[in-house]
Each structure stands twice: as structure tokens, then as C-alpha cells.
Amino acid sequence: MNPDCLFCKIAAKELPATVVYEDDAMVAFKDIKPVAPVHVLIVPRKHAPSVAELAPGDTLLVGEMIRRAQQLAEELGIADRGYRLVFNVRKHAGQVVDHIHLHLIGGQALGRMA
Numbered sequence: 001m002n003p004d005c006l007f008c009k010i011a012a013k014e015l016p017a018t019v020v021y022e023d024d025a026m027v028a029f030k031d032i033k034p035v036a037p038v039h040v041l042i043v044p045r046k047h048a049p050s051v052a053e054l055a056p057g058d059t060l061l062v063g064e065m066i067r068r069a070q071q072l073a074e075e076l077g078i079a080d081r082g083y084r085l086v087f088n089v090r091k092h093a094g095q096v097v098d099h100i101h102l103h104l105i106g107g108q109a110l111g112r113m114a
């Protein structure tokens, strides 16, 4: 827990959010400024600033985040038509919250990014 970190505070329930899933390792909640009908952030409870700081021991956690995204997509009804998973990493990607998070975005056709 980093006391200055927005997503650490949300994970610790010190700040409110619309939580759609939580377990010992992670919490998932609706993005406050959604870019599509479904926009959920999957956030590990453990603080790391971004993918750039991941260590070899984080491999399982990252896999669990992606698997959770897959399951939430099913539950939220967007799996059949498809969705996008995004990790923004540092400045050029426009990362604004320096606590690693996976965006799950869907519910409409999304423009190509690359």
C-alpha cells in the first residue's frame, strides 16, 4: 500500500468506486470516465507503478489479471462480440495513474489502435 496512491486507496476502500470483482490479489471497478459502454479497471492490490516495473515473480499475478478480464467480459456480456485489453505504460501511452491497471473496454465497436 502506497499512501499517496489513488488506486491503493480504492483497493483499500479508503476511496469509493463501483467494484465489480475483488479477491485477495486484485480489485476490479468501473472507470470513472468510461470510453465505451463497458470500461473496467483491473487493479492488483500490490502497488507497482506500471508494467515497466514488473518483476519475474509477478508473472502469475499478471496472468490472473488477464484471466479475470476474460471472465468479467463474459459476465458483462461483451465476450462474444469482443473487447480490448490495454496496459498504458508511462508517459507516451498517456498513463495518468501510476499503479498498474488493466483496462477492459467493450460494448461497442472500437477504432483500430495499431
Ligand code: 5GP
Pocket (backbone or CB within 6 Å): 006, 017, 018, 029, 030, 031, 032, 033, 034, 041, 087, 088, 094, 095, 096, 097, 098
Ligand atoms: P491510465 O491512462 O493511467 O491507463 O488510466 C487511468 C484510468 O483511471 C483513466 O481511464 C481514468 O478515467 C481512471 N480514473 C482516474 N481516477 C479515477 C477514480 O478516482 N476512480 C475511477 N473509478 N477511475 C479513475
Ligand code: ZN
Pocket (backbone or CB within 6 Å): 001, 002, 005, 006, 007, 008, 009, 046, 047, 048, 098, 099
Ligand atoms: Zn498503488
